Amino acid sequence: MNSSGAELIYVTVDMWHPDCWTLHVTQAVDAGLLGYEMTVSNSEFADRFRLYRAYGDSREAVEELIEAVDETDLTEEVVVLSPSTAPDSRAFGPVTQDILVECNPVPGTRDAFASRGFMHYGPSQHENGRERRTLLTISDRETVYQMLSDIEASYDADLTIERFTTTHTPSGIRDLPSDGLSxxxxxxxxxxxxxxxxxxxxxxxxxxxxxxxxxxxxxxxxxxxxxxxxxxxxxxxx
CATH class of the missing domain: 1.10.10 (Arc Repressor Mutant, subunit A)
Known part of the structure; x- marks a missing residue:
């Protein structure tokens, strides 16, 4: 990671992989989930629980999604939290609801990226049966491509790189992403x-x-x- 060819790399990936409850439920229901990192000292708690924000165009859609999360065989329990008052609570839809999900303690894709040196930048997004993650790492391009390929193979996943931006000067960076709209x-x-x-x-x-x-x-x-x-x-x- 400290080789002379190392760069600060900003990458957004879009992926599907089997046996993921977030992809199952968002494929079936017209609403989405934002997944947040949890930093806790109790590793058992961290392994079993995940914090999400359900969002959609209507209260009915969000409630249908939460019900689907609760009913899937891949989760244990859903705790509906107090209504969100965060400034970005409506960034993805007019109706949002934060939930704490107890799920099977198996390694997920977040762990797959983190264990390979990727830092998550912002929440993961789960919508229409796909998940998107924005990541940062300091490495060389070839290594990053190889790590993403390893993840795709390890999880039998379909992984697409949506954005890949690099810079040789990690310090003092401002506004790394640019208007790259189609x-x-x-x-x-x-x-x-x-x-x-x-x-x-x-x-x-x-x-x-x-x-x-x-x-x-x-x-x-x-x-x-x-x-x-x-x-x-x-x-x-x-």
Missing amino acids: PRQREAFQLARARGYYNYPRDVTAQALAEEFEVSRTTFLEHLRKAERELLTGIEFH
Whole structure:
């Protein structure tokens, strides 16, 4: 990791892998989950419990998702926490609910990335049967590609690199991510802003925007979420 070819590498991956309850439930329900890192001294607690924020376009969708999480054979129990008051609580949807999930204590993909030297930057996102993780590491490109390939093979996963940015000067970095939107992502984001999708309460639904954009609701939200990640993610070291 300290070789002369080492760089600060910022990478976003999109992946599917079998036997993951977050992917099962978000494939079945039109809502999503944000997974948060938990730092606790009790390793048994850390192994068994995970903190998530369920989000969706309606209270019904979020409640349906929480019910699906509770009913899957891959989880033990779901504890619904007090309503979130965090500043970003509506960043992914107008309705959110924080939950603590007790699950089987088996190694997950978060551990797979962490054990290979990746630092998670922000929460993982689980939506439409896929998970996305934004990661930082100091290494060389070839090693990073190899580590990602190892994870893909170890978990029988389908892994796609959505973004890969490097810099030779880790100190003093500002605004590492840039506007890397595709034309369709930019069009979707501009349409959503123009129609009041980001107002609260929203002036328009995702379904109405998708119809105007002439795509399915799922496809439109995919364009929009990718645009949001590109535009709203920034890194500053002081």
